[in-house]
Amino acid sequence: MPFTLSKPMRFGDCDLTGIAYHPAYLSMLVDVNEAMFASFGITWQEIMFERELGLPTVTMNIEFYRPAVYGDVLTFNVNVRKIGKSSLDLETVVTVRDEPIWSIRQRIVLTSTTDHKSRPWPDDIRAGLERYLEAA
Amino acid sequence: MPFTLSKPMRFGDCDLTGIAYHPAYLSMLVDVNEAMFASFGITWQEIMFERELGLPTVTMNIEFYRPAVYGDVLTFNVNVRKIGKSSLDLETVVTVRDEPIWSIRQRIVLTSTTDHKSRPWPDDIRAGLERYLEAA
Amino acid sequence: MPFTLSKPMRFGDCDLTGIAYHPAYLSMLVDVNEAMFASFGITWQEIMFERELGLPTVTMNIEFYRPAVYGDVLTFNVNVRKIGKSSLDLETVVTVRDEPIWSIRQRIVLTSTTDHKSRPWPDDIRAGLERYLEAA
Amino acid sequence: MPFTLSKPMRFGDCDLTGIAYHPAYLSMLVDVNEAMFASFGITWQEIMFERELGLPTVTMNIEFYRPAVYGDVLTFNVNVRKIGKSSLDLETVVTVRDEPIWSIRQRIVLTSTTDHKSRPWPDDIRAGLERYLEAA
Numbered sequence: 001m002p003f004t005l006s007k008p009m010r011f012g013d014c015d016l017t018g019i020a021y022h023p024a025y026l027s028m029l030v031d032v033n034e035a036m037f038a039s040f041g042i043t044w045q046e047i048m049f050e051r052e053l054g055l056p057t058v059t060m061n062i063e064f065y066r067p068a069v070y071g072d073v074l075t076f077n078v079n080v081r082k083i084g085k086s087s088l089d090l091e092t093v094v095t096v097r098d099e100p101i102w103s104i105r106q107r108i109v110l111t112s113t114t115d116h117k118s119r120p121w122p123d124d125i126r127a128g129l130e131r132y133l134e135a136a
Numbered sequence: 137m138p139f140t141l142s143k144p145m146r147f148g149d150c151d152l153t154g155i156a157y158h159p160a161y162l163s164m165l166v167d168v169n170e171a172m173f174a175s176f177g178i179t180w181q182e183i184m185f186e187r188e189l190g191l192p193t194v195t196m197n198i199e200f201y202r203p204a205v206y207g208d209v210l211t212f213n214v215n216v217r218k219i220g221k222s223s224l225d226l227e228t229v230v231t232v233r234d235e236p237i238w239s240i241r242q243r244i245v246l247t248s249t250t251d252h253k254s255r256p257w258p259d260d261i262r263a264g265l266e267r268y269l270e271a272a
Numbered sequence: 273m274p275f276t277l278s279k280p281m282r283f284g285d286c287d288l289t290g291i292a293y294h295p296a297y298l299s300m301l302v303d304v305n306e307a308m309f310a311s312f313g314i315t316w317q318e319i320m321f322e323r324e325l326g327l328p329t330v331t332m333n334i335e336f337y338r339p340a341v342y343g344d345v346l347t348f349n350v351n352v353r354k355i356g357k358s359s360l361d362l363e364t365v366v367t368v369r370d371e372p373i374w375s376i377r378q379r380i381v382l383t384s385t386t387d388h389k390s391r392p393w394p395d396d397i398r399a400g401l402e403r404y405l406e407a408a
Numbered sequence: 409m410p411f412t413l414s415k416p417m418r419f420g421d422c423d424l425t426g427i428a429y430h431p432a433y434l435s436m437l438v439d440v441n442e443a444m445f446a447s448f449g450i451t452w453q454e455i456m457f458e459r460e461l462g463l464p465t466v467t468m469n470i471e472f473y474r475p476a477v478y479g480d481v482l483t484f485n486v487n488v489r490k491i492g493k494s495s496l497d498l499e500t501v502v503t504v505r506d507e508p509i510w511s512i513r514q515r516i517v518l519t520s521t522t523d524h525k526s527r528p529w530p531d532d533i534r535a536g537l538e539r540y541l542e543a544a
Contacts, residue, residue, distance in 0.1 A: 010302070010303050010306065011302055011303075011306050011316055011423065011424070012299050012302050012303070012423070012429060012431065014423070014424040015419065015420070015422070015424065016184070016419070016422040016423065016424055016425075016426050016478060017184060017190050017249050017424075018424050019190075019192070021166075021420060022162060022166075022193055022196075023159045023160075023162040023163040023166065023420065024159075026158060026159040026162050027159040027284050030157075030158075030159065030282070030283055030284050031282050031283075031284070034282065034283050043343065044283055044342075045342055045343045048152070048153060054153050054155075056155070056200065056203065057158055057200060058199065058200050059197075059198065059199050059200070060158075060196065060197075060198040061195075061196075061197050061198075062195065062196040062197075062198075063194065063195050064192065064193060064194050064195070066252075067192065067252065070316075070317055070424060071315065071317045113153050116202075116203065146438070146439050146442065147287065147288070147438055147439075147442050147452055148287070148293060148295065148435050148438050148439070150287070150288040151283065151284070151286070151288065152283070152286040152287065152288055152289075152290050152342060153288075154288050157284060159284065163420050166418070166419055166420050167418050167419075167420070170418065170419050179479065180419055180478075181478055181479045206288060206452075206453055207451065207453045288456070289456060289462050289521050291462075291464070293438075294434060294438070294465055294468075295431045295432075295434040295435040295438065296431075298430060298431040298434050299431040302429075302430075302431065320424070320425060326425050326427075328427070328472065328475065329430055329472060330471070330472050331469075331470065331471050331472070332430075332468065332469075332470040333467075333468075333469050333470075334467065334468040334469075334470075335466065335467050336464065336465060336466050336467070338524075339464065339524065385425050388474075388475065
């Protein structure tokens with residue numbers, strides 16, 4: 001079952017041609033990534049400050065199908081595709097009125113914020129992420 | 137020959153772990169895309185307001201190799217890979233002290249801002265873009 | 273009675289010293305201003321695109337009392353102080369756990385998006401704004 | 409003599425009505441503040457990471473006179489009005505083609521990034537700032 005979150009296109013998310021400014025989409029995605037972790041009770045604050053771990057994105061493959069305009073409500077549907085030793089593959093389809101408008105496949109790697117090297121997923125985070133794993 | 141532009145990592149481009157916030161990278165890229173068109177004398181203002189054309193990005197494939205930190209100077213090296221009837225394929229390698237830190241392959245499509253449909257590249261824009269076409 | 277809206281400090285709202293990046297506060301405020309109009313049924317889309325009116329801010333006086341950190345939930349409490357012929361004076365106090373952390377007095381002027389000149393408040397917008405007028 | 413820096417209105421700085429998005433102005437101002445310190449050889453990186461000091465803004469009084477549009481070049485003219493024990497009062501007038509379009513009076517306070525308490529200006533920073541002090 002995907003993790004789902006809806007966000008409106010705000011005034012500040014639009015460019016001067018009236019459609020979404022793509023860096024604003026990525027900023028929304030960061031919020032959605034953050035909210036997915038919070039949904040299973042492990043906040044990014046805890047991950048970053050108590051556990052001294054970071055979650056950098058290492059690859060992003062994005063397709064934009066059609067523009068969103070001011071006032072549209074975007075629904076982010078996030079599926080976990082694979083949880084590796086230190087990596088996390090997410091696929092997010094963003095819809096407006098149930099029609100896909102853009103999608104992203106994204107790989108995140110868990111790293112130490114001190115040496116920037118990868119770390120294995122702790123069991124509690126792995127268990128939380130598995131909740132959103134696509135059925136085979 | 138690539139189009140080249142250097143931009144410093146500004147205070148506001150960093151996240152609280154001290155490295156670049158990836159939506160800020162994309163915002164820098166928009167500036168670089170804009171500057172490449174201006175380099176051959178055709179501004180986005182002219183394209184958008186006089187010609188009523190837009191330049192939406194339709195695909196982006198991004199790889200992040202290593203983090204940039206506050207104070208780094210990022211050099212964007214943009215190669216035009218292919219100019220289609222209405223499409224433009226760009227490959228941009230971003231370096232810090234000559235080392236690649238991230239790269240993006242990006243397809244832009246020229247569209248009308250009135251009906252959002254694709255339009256063929258006008259000859260003057262095509263000629264400008266060809267300046268940055270990779271040698272075979 | 274003030275218009276009230278709570279917004280969390282998101283990862284992307286923080287600077288690299290771990291506190292709020294002040295332009296992010298202003299971006300949140302734009303969202304709050306937008307939501308206040310929507311609360312009485314008149315969206316900014318309608319104001320901008322159907323009525324061809326804009327709502328530029330002409331003055332802002334801001335005091336920051338203490339920093340907000342990642343994870344704080346900011347509550348924006350907006351009071352309408354005065355509704356002039358074309359102007360609107362707002363005072364917004366932003367609290368975290370009921371303690372003020374920053375405040376802003378802001379004057380907005382209704383203008384035409386075609387000639388950028390001021391316009392009198394339409395009756396329906398004025399009536400909506402009066403809902404949040406401070407008691408004398 | 410003021411510290412002066414010019415910045416173009418970029419595509420991403422505009423809102424969908426075609427004028428500047430005010431949080432983008434504040435983000436430009438952060439860049440200008442940062443550049444002023446760098447102009448006398450003391451970078452914010454050094455201040456923040458080596459000296460463990462921060463430069464939060466505590467008050468901002470802003471007036472917007474007329475809108476800037478896409479393609480305008482904004483010139484930021486920063487005068488130091490007063491250097492207190494730990495405080496710094498700046499007045500910045502932003503012009504387009506020599507006409508003021510907005511201005512800000514801003515108070516910054518030097519603080520410790522560890523205890524968030526104020527600290528006196530070190531002599532070298534004070535000397536750098538005095539370069540931009542308005543003549544009496």
